[in-house]
Amino acid sequence: KAGVTQTPRYLIKxxxxxxxxxxxxxxxxRSVSWYQQTPGQGLQFLFEYFSETQRNKGNFPGRFSGxxxxxxxxxxxxxxxxxxxxALYLCASSExxxxxxxxxxxxxxxxxxxx
Amino acid sequence: AQKVTQAQTEISVVEKEDVTLxxxxxxxxxxxxxxxxxxxxxxxxxxxxRRNSFDEQNEISGRYSWNFQKSTSSFNFxxxxxxxxxxxxxxxxxxxxxxxxxxxxTTVTVRA
Numbered sequence: 001k002a003g004v005t006q007t008p009r010y011l012i013k014x015x016x017x018x019x020x021x022x023x024x025x026x027x028x029x030r031s032v033s034w035y036q037q038t039p040g041q042g043l044q045f046l047f048e049y050f051s052e053t054q055r056n057k058g059n060f061p062g063r064f065s066g067x068x069x070x071x072x073x074x075x076x077x078x079x080x081x082x083x084x085x086x087a088l089y090l091c092a093s094s095e096x097x098x099x100x101x102x103x104x105x106x107x108x109x110x111x112x113x114x115x
Numbered sequence: 116a117q118k119v120t121q122a123q124t125e126i127s128v129v130e131k132e133d134v135t136l137x138x139x140x141x142x143x144x145x146x147x148x149x150x151x152x153x154x155x156x157x158x159x160x161x162x163x164x165r166r167n168s169f170d171e172q173n174e175i176s177g178r179y180s181w182n183f184q185k186s187t188s189s190f191n192f193x194x195x196x197x198x199x200x201x202x203x204x205x206x207x208x209x210x211x212x213x214x215x216x217x218x219x220x221t222t223v224t225v226r227a
Contacts (some may be wrong), residue, residue, distance in 0.1 A: 043217040058214065090159075104215065109158040
């Protein structure tokens with residue numbers, strides 16, 4: 001079974017630009033969660049999607065958004081990039097909503113650098 | 116508030132030594148799940164173990180073992196006879212409603 005696939009793995013953007021990151025969950029998994037990892041703040045929850053609906057959202061500004069498609073693939077978008085958005089963005093999938101058990105399977109992440 | 120504390124920032128050991136990673140958590144929930152994840156240099160978080168709040172039985176899986184003590188709100192992780200491949204960042208996590216709350220992580224370096 002293929003794991004969670006995230007693209008792109010690395011990208012460099014400049015302040016003010018926007019970026020879209022993609023995540024393909026494990027086949028059959030309907031829940032996709034996104035986490036931001038930075039040296040200063042550690043791992044922080046962004047949002048979770050389940051069956052194309054955003055179930056939960058973390059404490060991030062509206063510049064951070066996402067969506068999930070009917071095939072469970074998910075994208076997250078960050079608009080008007082700031083230097084502080086430089087981070088590793090991790091996507092995780094699970095069979096059921098992560099709210100129940102939290103058993104998540106993570107991808108290798110997309111490392112975003114904002115210059 | 117939900118909180119996970121991993122007091123050890125970095126641990127360095129020589130191969131074959133045992134290493135214990137501490138994890139202390141805070142929660143008001145009576146039902147919750149605790150996790151350990153490993154993050155190798157490649158970046159992905161690898162699931163190691165899940166323990167629910169009603170199961171205080173310790174667990175051993177190969178060279179890994181976990182000690183869950185509800186009385187002290189601790190869920191410690193021991194690697195026995197460490198190997199260079201164990202070098203990674205290890206995260207303890209707690210279910211918090213709809214998400215995982217992660218500790219800051221402990222970087223383990225195993226030297227040959």
